[in-house]
Amino acid sequence: DSDEFFPGIPVIPYSPDASPDNVLCFRHYNPTQVVMGRSMADWLRFSACFWHSFRGTGADPFGFPTINRPWDDGTDTIENAKRRLRAGFEFFTKMGLKYWTFHDRDIAPMGDTLEQTNKNLDEMTDLALELQNKTGVKLLWATCNLFAHPMYSNGASTSPDAHVFAMAGAQVKKGLEVAKKLGAEGFVFWGGREGYQTLLNTDVRRELDHMGAFFKMVVAYKKKIGFTGQLLIEPKPKEPTKHQYDYDAQTVISFLKTYGLDTDFKLNIEPNHTTLAGHGHEHDVVVASKFGMLGSIDSNTGSPDLGWDTDQFPMEIKNTTLIMKAIIEQGGLAPGGLNFDCKVRRESIDLQDLFIAHIGAMDSFARGLMCAVELFNQGVMEKCVKDRYSSYDSGIGSSIENGKASLEQLEEYIKANGFPTPTSGQQEMYEVLFNNALKY
Amino acid sequence: DSDEFFPGIPVIPYSPDASPDNVLCFRHYNPTQVVMGRSMADWLRFSACFWHSFRGTGADPFGFPTINRPWDDGTDTIENAKRRLRAGFEFFTKMGLKYWTFHDRDIAPMGDTLEQTNKNLDEMTDLALELQNKTGVKLLWATCNLFAHPMYSNGASTSPDAHVFAMAGAQVKKGLEVAKKLGAEGFVFWGGREGYQTLLNTDVRRELDHMGAFFKMVVAYKKKIGFTGQLLIEPKPKEPTKHQYDYDAQTVISFLKTYGLDTDFKLNIEPNHTTLAGHGHEHDVVVASKFGMLGSIDSNTGSPDLGWDTDQFPMEIKNTTLIMKAIIEQGGLAPGGLNFDCKVRRESIDLQDLFIAHIGAMDSFARGLMCAVELFNQGVMEKCVKDRYSSYDSGIGSSIENGKASLEQLEEYIKANGFPTPTSGQQEMYEVLFNNALKY
Amino acid sequence: DSDEFFPGIPVIPYSPDASPDNVLCFRHYNPTQVVMGRSMADWLRFSACFWHSFRGTGADPFGFPTINRPWDDGTDTIENAKRRLRAGFEFFTKMGLKYWTFHDRDIAPMGDTLEQTNKNLDEMTDLALELQNKTGVKLLWATCNLFAHPMYSNGASTSPDAHVFAMAGAQVKKGLEVAKKLGAEGFVFWGGREGYQTLLNTDVRRELDHMGAFFKMVVAYKKKIGFTGQLLIEPKPKEPTKHQYDYDAQTVISFLKTYGLDTDFKLNIEPNHTTLAGHGHEHDVVVASKFGMLGSIDSNTGSPDLGWDTDQFPMEIKNTTLIMKAIIEQGGLAPGGLNFDCKVRRESIDLQDLFIAHIGAMDSFARGLMCAVELFNQGVMEKCVKDRYSSYDSGIGSSIENGKASLEQLEEYIKANGFPTPTSGQQEMYEVLFNNALKY
């Protein structure tokens, strides 16, 4: 096929017994394999990220672009944009990815006016819709890029300039329309510049009030046009700003509750952001999930010794197991998914690297799923945790949980029963139980 | 006076022109000096911390106690406790500190039963009340130590054991009674063990539900006994636990709103905790203040290159200026104060070090106050910030702020006015304006 | 046996097919199993740490001791010390540990004079020798505690007080004698207080000169008494001090070369210290190894989101694989070993926790060994790395390596051959190859 963008690379097969030097096959991810009542594909709902994999250049703060794709002539034309999009869908298809995600500005060039810009987006989303229909690949979520253009350098909805706020609103209006057109299952807001570089020039309260006002308009417009996808906010603590208002899961929940938005939004959690906020890899996934706020996951990883967002492909079985454990506990992630918000290293310049990276990540998550399932099947850890809290299932514990206890009653209880005796937390035993389930 | 604990050390004088080798005088803190309509003492509301300064031993994870005070025989008797308390009040008085703070367990030995324990506390608070009345030193806030005893090793209100929860409740009941007795202006909760060491053994949701239930009982009992002090939660991200539920200001606000407690509590912010959570020194003070949640401050500092709570005396004029700027902007900190939750280094074993440390901190805050006042008097930075947001004072900006704008209107605005033009954030100019006010 | 300290706990068996709820057996560590020509026991050379496991109390900066052992009456008597030591050797034996390590002050109480202190140490090391002979457990290395006593609060060999320096020398003299007596295979220096808390009071150069002088005396005395064990320095970046002079592997190498000590010392690397210095877990192990300086390993781990030394038991297969890969590449670790410088969490208060923790760590290292062996057996990664550098095997690359090339020749080479073409670094492929070897 002369229109093939990845000649010589076939649809990636599932070959669990391939020889060690074969890195272009899945060893663990078998989409149709059923575990705990669902197919692997259903549990994992993998999604490719258009911006990293088809717009990434390998440039970094100290280096020029390194990645040149044969189909990309470097121009900002519609023709080039279309080639990129076709290449993307060939990639999604060959990888067996059922979902994709994009920013508005990734897929269509900006024009000199809003009208021209939106027209470009219309033309490109026509093609996207065609390719979606042809391939069966669906849109996990769409998002607007409100951080890369210089106009947003001081923020979008938190810009000190109302003109910039208006621009962000106009852009998101179109973004919601496009999301609806393409059947997106969600719509994400990542507030890359919504924060401050220095408190000295910043009116924090006024900026957050503006951000609250912005999201209220979003909710209103979403309802007006009948877009039914889930609205999502993606927390990140810092970078590019010194402080990003959506610091972590709990900070965003605080914001949503402060402005009365907590029933309209859920969270899109990215573990590399979680670790930058000083938490363990799975922390925000777990916390968001337990409070009913986990909407989707940007499944990547970082290096814990680095203080910036490296957006690496998730390759650690321990981490993928912990994520999948949380997903199983909440009964699945739909309509969210595991979106690979990851980029190949800037030194990984070959086309093949793009495939290998996704294969490694998908196999790592398939292994994580199988390990988490093993953990549930063994059942030991689950039972231990349940036993650990069993004093709340009756007596004074039950009174505490159902809101009937008072400080006076607690005092009486201690007078009657004396001081409590410490019990072991058994962390090492839990770690051993966990390791013993890592069999895949 | 044979009962003097610090013989040879007088009441610390204000001596702005003392010779360079005189470190036992204030050079900047002049309590009666009036700035912006109030005395320095009113603006600063300094408070001494009983635990660090009168119970600290200098022990650390790798070393034995280093600090031996002549009045402390190392026993856990009431007599020894009384000597410590008398020494404390002599210190407060000689330092010119108007407030103090303590944990229940700092001032009175624990007994074998709750009854005996509370009896000890009664005896010691009788003395405390006598000393307060005699010296005029007041209680900024009281708190319960729910983290040091082994029974609390797996948490207090978030313990998996309801018996421990009950114990915490009984202890706080007494704590509130004591706070009322001593006229405390506040009551602080620092959840040192309210968190997790590993997610593997932890039911996060159940633990947080318990913590919510606990605070509801606290609010009810506070009202019942007519204690009118402000309830405060002190955020800290980690240490001793891997993750503390009260991570930072916004996390606590999220918790309070989730459990309907946000009108009953404010925050006690400690900058050394703020920096451990990955924020700038003054971040949580500013954020809490702007949302009406700043109740009090544990005025200390840490070393930004260290990953644990060093509780150092605040000695950086830049930082104290930023804190005082926030306090001035909210019109003062009362009924909260600047509590020195700081400890002398374990190598600083002389009695004199305790005085010098507090002098250095109080002078640093006095300088910070004067610099912040200078900043306001110059007025340039304030005007620049106001101008920066002026586009929200009328037109589309005003519509945004008053909730009348919609995405459609914003789109129309951009169609009519075109894309916005970037403007400079001028961070360096703000830094220069700030530096130019650092004159003291 | 009425003298049994761990009644009901047998010698831990190797039971690879035990049921999931059995946590008192090895599933992977089979000491006599031969891999790559050696027994697992030979490759792994596990060692128990006396201080953490038999002197640890669970106290932390915010909490009192939590761990009470039935044999330990809390006194500082010789009798108590002997019970602890006997309990230790029962533990080593039941765990199948072939080595142990201790500080002088762990095993024998300090007296009022040097003479009495050393006499206590003589009495205790007589017992240690007896127990070593009886059980076959050997001493991996000894060390002196030069950081816990208040006299060392400002440093030992870097103390500003020459009297303290002398004390450290006297203590180490005895330590070396004891190490010889017990047949230690090494002697470790961890400079817990050799550093500074503030540069303001510190003469860095004079302190480092003193430390250099100290180690020269150590080398001289070691030779004089004919102690043939390896001298080792253990790097740590900070904690308890703000800056520890032995920051990391390369810093210690810099120090050793500056003072002409680099042929007399090797390094004892602790990964939890490596990560605190900002490196990846295995970094210092690899760097030290490649420069011939890796002497032994304190095989523990930390939590990457915590900024202090948690000394956790190593439970991550990825990390143990990377460590074992480095050890295999240098042909083994003898006369060093894998010393478990780890402590059970302070909440893990049961005797059983001590066993489970060591079992988990030993199984994790056995799995790491098997994975590293699998990686070598597959051979793909090794070949890829070799190929990656093959341009240095001939031509201009060979001239560079043998020191014959000059800048002029390099310029000529570029004039003749043009600019080089970038090649892929293939990080993701290496990660996949690595993951594919994680089969155990």
Next chain:
Amino acid sequence: DSDEFFPGIPVIPYSPDASPDNVLCFRHYNPTQVVMGRSMADWLRFSACFWHSFRGTGADPFGFPTINRPWDDGTDTIENAKRRLRAGFEFFTKMGLKYWTFHDRDIAPMGDTLEQTNKNLDEMTDLALELQNKTGVKLLWATCNLFAHPMYSNGASTSPDAHVFAMAGAQVKKGLEVAKKLGAEGFVFWGGREGYQTLLNTDVRRELDHMGAFFKMVVAYKKKIGFTGQLLIEPKPKEPTKHQYDYDAQTVISFLKTYGLDTDFKLNIEPNHTTLAGHGHEHDVVVASKFGMLGSIDSNTGSPDLGWDTDQFPMEIKNTTLIMKAIIEQGGLAPGGLNFDCKVRRESIDLQDLFIAHIGAMDSFARGLMCAVELFNQGVMEKCVKDRYSSYDSGIGSSIENGKASLEQLEEYIKANGFPTPTSGQQEMYEVLFNNALKY
């Protein structure tokens, strides 16, 4: 003047009494003012950085360029390069900066061949020489950019490809020639890509051996052409690589000693790199200085809460005082200087911001100089430090320092004198003494 690049901005005057809203004047930096026997200009030796201030675009990993200069048409032509250079020298002159620094690739476009590239560099350095002569601005140091071009993505002298190594050599050969031509007082190597992204694909030892070989060729060629400037290595721990071989001062010293290069190189210390390596701001400056290795300083700062290199202008008086204290203690910094390796924030897009930023930094260093001088004039801290170590001035301390003591003698000393008594480290007193000198 129609050729003026900064019309309306005059030579920045020294106006200590300017009104608060005047930010285009020096309030503290008065170049001819004499302190401690030298002019401020002599003590401070400020240098401008061509790359940040004249090639910086404001692009960051999440955003497009924000900074457009009127003279820069965005092309890679010689004409554009010349305009940039002329603008630079106008800026240096108006700022009163006596030195500048550049990378080869900053000032001249790369050609298709080495010959063309070097020809471009010749043409541009002819102009640079002319401008230097005309303005009196001198070249503090030159450097080669061996990290931005894709060919260097896997390293330069540590590239796995010998062809790349050769390219780096050819480039540095020309760089040294250019440095000589322009009378550079130094030549800096910053190994931005000399490190690894993953240990899995890296032969650390072979790479470091190559780096050692590279620097030997540099030393040889430097001598051959008679370039007398100081060779300098600039440490940085990470970013862009996961681990940079030149991690910090001591790591570089370790490398230099390992390869026998320690008499040929000194260090160029950048505090923002020092803090990223986990040290205090001034640590590497002090350590390098005390071991005779401090050659020059890249005087910038970072935000301690951020994990990447922000290259901010140094605006903290405390930090500049500590740096100047170290410089005074080593008797000045010549032939090195204080190079402003700093960039205006990407939001600071106005030409005026560039001036204000440098003014703020220069004033901050002038204040730091005056505070450090005050500290020396007061003399109290210096005396306290000297007294602290006085036990090494005679007796056993003196024997230790002159290498005559042995462990046996130390033991005898303790037997005769007993255990040492702890003394206070007095950190807080030192902090107070320091603060009391901050008068400017």
